[in-house]
Amino acid sequence: IEDDWPGEPSNEYWREELDKAEQELRQGDWRAASHRVSAEQLRGSGRARWLLARALDAEAEARRDNRLLTRAIAAYLDVLKMNERLADARLLEVADKTLERIRFRGNYLSAEPVYRLLIRRFPDVPHYYNNLTISFLMANRADLAELVLEETLQKWPNDRIALAHHGFVLKTQHKRYEEAVEAFLKALEGDEGPATEPRFYYHLGDSLLLLGRFTEAHEVHKRGAALGHFLSPAQRSLYNVDRLKSQPWWDIEKTPYNKLARALEKSWKDILKEGEKAKALYEKEKEGLKERGEWSQLDLFVRGQEIPNRCKTAPVTCSIVRSEVAASGCRRGQVKFSAMEAGTHVRPHVGPTNCRLRMHLGLSNTKDTYIRVDQETRQWEVGKTLLFDDSFEHEVWHNGTGTRLVLIVDVWHPALTAAERRTLPPI
Ligand code: LMR
Ligand code: MN
Structure with missing residues (x-):
């Protein structure tokens, strides 16, 4: 391993060329720098x-061009091919930069070879193992994450970050809730350490709910709320705007959505017909929210956009929804028919965000x-609307007969500003 860059030219002229390119890059002249370092004599x-990669990177940034960024990342990876000849500090500098650009590009799988290098060089640092796990999870490759987790926990059985992610994989991939709870409890013990993140409290509590261990779940929810990870023990959405008024049930008349509700109620028979006529298009609920029964839905709008051509099957419904842009344009919600068969029980759960309110038309x-939201249970009535905040824990029972159909219309929380409605990332 060399102290400085490997392959530093022995000829003074070429060393000075590199110095000049470095200077040019510092001054923002990536064009000149890139030209200078591309000389045949500097191949090795x-x-x-390194300078070429940084020049490409600077150009990508200047032009806001993702294809150039991909080339810059490839160029950084090219530097890392020399890893065996790079000193520790140099390797870290190049690896950090490469990983940062890979994350920015959102191409998480290409981080793997970089982390493998770091793990090989620093086999005693769990951080690199854990970040590889996280990259795999970001790339939706829980299968690969799991292999890394097993290795990590073999070496460091008490590593809290690894334990928390293992809990997450056990719960979400394998439905092994007991083991997930064990892992989360160790990861979050004493409410301290690097794994005390909102989402791990959420998944610990949810695992306990799935196991029917309600008292323990409530304790976890109280802990999470006390730490500021949840808005309250009952309101456990993770994508929140903090100042918004929070209440489980809303009085529609006291919101800007009274006109929408009255219009839906007035046309409920037409809406029912449209919902029934489209039966073939419904899709089964697959988030694992129901404990028993059958539950299917037909999306009309998702994240503020109509499902292509869907409104042709429900023109009356859509035209009423479109009359309120806080509904048709609600990028953190949906508009959908929801059909529930008799005997269904939807277990306690929360929605992802406090930025929407959920209107139901029976x-x-x-x-x-029955629908319970937080402490209060209500009933639907045909032709009548309800309004609640589904970021609060809620639960549904169909103890009657026949298919219960409701139209669900999410609307922006009334206190969100126009700018927030425009710019909040969709959910
Ligand atoms: C829910 O939003 O979880 C339920 O209220 C939906 C439904 O169809 O009742
Ligand atoms: Mn729900």
């Missing part, structure tokens, strides 16, 4: 490769059906 120079077979 690590420093030339359409059919509402007798002996």
Whole structure:
């Protein structure tokens, strides 16, 4: 391993060329720098490769061009091919930069070879193992994450970050809730350490709910709320705007959505017909929210956009929804028909965000059906609307007969500003 860049030219002229390119890059002249370091005579120079990558990177940034960024990342990876000849500090400098650009580009799988290098060089640092796990999870490759986790926990059985992610994989991939709870409890013990993140409290509490261990779940929810990870023990959405008024049930008349509600109620028979006529298009709920029964939905709008051509099957419904842009344009919600068969129980759960309120229009077979939001249970009525905040824990029972149909219309929380409605990332 060399102290400085490998392949530093022995000829003074070429060393000065590299110095000049470095200077040019500092001054923002990536064009000149890139030209200078591309000389044939600098082929074997690590420093030339590094400067070339940085020049491409600067150009990508200046032009806001993702294809150039991909080339810059490839160029950084090219520098890392020299890893065996790079000193620790140099390797870290190049690896950090490469990983930062890979994350920015959102191409998480290409981080793997970089982390493998770091793990090989620093086998006693769990951080690199854990970040590789996280990259795999970001790339939706829980299968690969799991292999890394097993290795990590073999070496460091008490590593809290690894334990928390293992809990997450056990719960979400394998439904092994007991083991997930064990892992989360160790990761979050004493409410301290690097794994005390909102999402791990959420998944610990949710695992306990799935196991029917309600008292323990409530304790976890109280802990999470006390730490500021949840808005309250009952309101556990993770994507929140903090100042918004929080209440489980809303009085529609006291919101700007009264006109929408009255219009939906007035046309409920047409809406019911449209919902029933489209039966073939419904899709089964697959988030694992129901404990028993059958539950299917037909999306009309998702994240503020119509499902292509869907409104042709429900023109009356859509035209009413479109009359309120806080509904049709609600990028943190949906508009959908929801059909629930008799005997269904939807277990306690929360929605992802406090930025929406959820309006329901009862359409059919509402007798002996119940919805609990936080502490208060209500019933649907055919032709009548309800409004609640689904970031609070809620639970549904259909103890009646026939298919209960409701139309669900999410609307922006009334206190969100126009700018927030425009710019909040969709969910
Ligand atoms: C929910 O939003 O979880 C339920 O209220 C949906 C439904 O169809 O009742
Ligand atoms: Mn729900």
